[in-house]
Amino acid sequence: MSGPDERPVLVVTEAADVTADMVIAELNRIGCPVTRFDPADFGNGLTLTARFGGNGNDTAPGAAVGGHLRTPSRTAELQAVRAVYWRRPRWPGFAHLDEDDRRFAAAQVRHGLAGTLYALNAPLWVNHPLRTEAADHKAAQLAAAVRLGLRVPPTLITNDPGEAAEFIGEHGDVIHKTLRWTPYVRDGVSMTSWAEPVAVEDLDDTVRAAPHLFQVRVDKVADLRVLVVGARVFAVRIDSGLLDWRRDYSALSYRVVDLPDGLADTLQSCLRHFGLVSGSFDLALDANGDAHWLELNPNGQWGWLATETGLPMAAAFAALLASGSTPRR
Template structure:
């Protein structure tokens, strides 16, 4: 009987969530190859063959501690990888080199034969677009708050006037630094009086605020659904983790099925959903993070999330 191949984990150096899963896989005796695309050309090497071997893709991925046969990788856990920036090169050369890595290494990793992806990077990318998320969620019968994506100041002002209590959200989180300090953007309340010409530069997402009493983070791993109610009294609970209290809850069966079907629609096997619960106990869609954080939830609730991810990765492609 042929020995099962390794689980590949693509992530940055400091990733405690990946560490939890790798520790569990090691405990089970499952071989793991951990790497970060940003190390390509230094501590990471690749040699891939197409059209000359029985397998569609053959060759190897080489790290300082392991060599993995591409055709034998049973699962790829696409966690928090970073890509090389080639900062030592001239700007044009750096752009060229970065593109070669993304399309060379990336293209190979996207084409691994017989591999289970958690999740496939290209499917993650498709599912990350919030306007698409909103349309798909409504299609699955989920309650979607009234939302406007626009750079038309008159339309935005009319939307805010019509819905009165409105919040602004970024369409995509992006690393941002000012004066060497890392910044982030929270979900914030917005009024019509605050609008100025800057709203016309790019599209913005405005959404009618749910009269919520709590948030819910739902982590789906394969067919397992883990739901945690987060009470805080905050508009955006990420602003202050010390203010949060957690409780494990059961979702209505119809909602569970809709969330699993939602992931299947995008070809995903896992994802982290954010929902809001209103005063009537109804659940409202906020967003999906196909590769969301969940490690702290296990610490707070003792839910077996690490085991669920390890099961999925150890099993490989069905």
């Protein structure tokens, strides 16, 4: 009889990540080994030793990479990694160094640590950061959604105020969104951008400074947040009466719903297109029950939805990671 499977799942995230905590608790419950670490701790309790080629290294037969990754409480053998859960890692800031040394050290950590993890050929990433980065572009998402036959509101990306004014004049009820959430601090206060209505008179020459996303407003009655984890699909209807439901979580109510088979399959196809095994989709529901594409978040938050609805989202992530293999869908 073979012994227990000691291959670890690497969970790469910051210390204060409640969502990752939920998944780790499930992994512990099913007896799957876990090594959790944050790249920001490199040199401060986190060490990496990776070996490539030559004689006398500790790589297993057929393995290209040997060595280990150590935290204050765990040691993970690199050649034995079962899966990588790439959640919300931070990178060291090296605040004690001058600017040139700080930039140099940061580059070495990224290429040394991330490069080694990429080299492992781990059978499963949730999700691979290079795939996540590619999928995080709203323009690429919009094009993929159109190709897949999803309902996509007419959308314009431009830095030409004339083009923007013509689009708003043609469609009337238009909203503005940022193309990428970006940390922004004004007078020491962190600012958050929301989807906002925009009119022609709101435009001026500052539009030329960067591309902006303008989109026809969906006449929605509710929102859908759909989490796909491998072959599992969890759909939650969010009622709020708000244009952007993120503005006020206290105003939200939740209902677990089933998606039409065609829509669930199409969302799975979207993930396959981007090489992802998990993702959170936002869609708007109109009065006819039709779902309109809004966006894909390759690494979206879902912990609060699991708490509000009781859906076994953390268990689905744990089962996927413990399987150590890309799901068939």
